[in-house]
Amino acid sequence: MKKFLLPLLFIFIFIFESIFVQSLPAEVFHGERILVPHFLIIAILFLTLYGDSKQGILYGLSFGLLFDVVYTEVLGIYLFLFPLIAYICAKIMRILQTNIVVVSIISLLGVALLELGVYEMNFLINKTDMSFSFYAQYRLLPTLILNLTFIILFSYPLKRLSEKYVAYLNKEK
Template sequence: MKRVYLPLLLIVIVVLEGTAMDFLPKEWLTSSFYFIPHWVLVVLVYVAIFYDYDSTYYCVLYGIIFGLLVDIVYTDMLGVYMFTYGLVLYSIHGLKRILHSNWLVTTLLTVVAVVCADVIVYVLYSIIRETDITWYTYVYKMLLPTLVANVVFALLLLPLLPRKLNDWAESHLEKSTSV
């Protein structure tokens, strides 16, 4: 039963990601800054750090699946978030191998993941001419506010999620090796 908890959590996060803008004050929404919630990516970074072992790649698998779900639900272009989340989470999983898992490294890897994912999405949309925003405008009005908002979300999850993910990983390992 505990194997179902993580996908259910990610489904709830996908739904909440769509309503994230409703929680912000109206003044922020009418400003010229744009916040893009990458909550699924943030949770999957936690999965990469606290759930996956060096030989398992659940974060990449869930990144591809839920990236496609984000594409289907929230964008007009299929495959952009699927590709981006898979690539970024594979890189984060590799970086996790050489760094210790503590709150500072978790925050740093979250920053790297959000920046890389957002820049890759911007570049892909620029290549296919879905956006015509200049680089300076993108960094100042979209990337920095997006980074701040997602790091705040990651810091809010920090006291709750790592311990739960460790418990789920241990029970998942016990179940798979007990047969």
């Protein structure tokens, strides 16, 4: 049963992101700001940084594909970016001390990389005509603030869950 706890949690977070977007009233920011929850990549990064990096990259690959199939018109953006960001963050953490503040900052950096990567890809294939300054002010900054709030609220539970899951997998071997 414990083996299925983390995949079920990730599926719940995947579904919760869309529920969160639908339930957040647009009038909160007078319709100007765009808030994009990236709770799933944060959970993947916590698994990668506190747990097994291979497991985190595999979760990034599988949920990146799922994210592309369900939410995007261009297949491959999240399939490529989720595991790449997990890999980059895992490499960064080899030089840094693994504590909750550093992991939270690296996770926020991962969210910023994801947002910038998606923006640049959409800009390259002419899916958006938004200027970078407009994008940074009205989408990137509010998105980072929203995801920082999520990190502050859920960093400790995600840390504990990732550590317990990896301990369970190591005990099972």
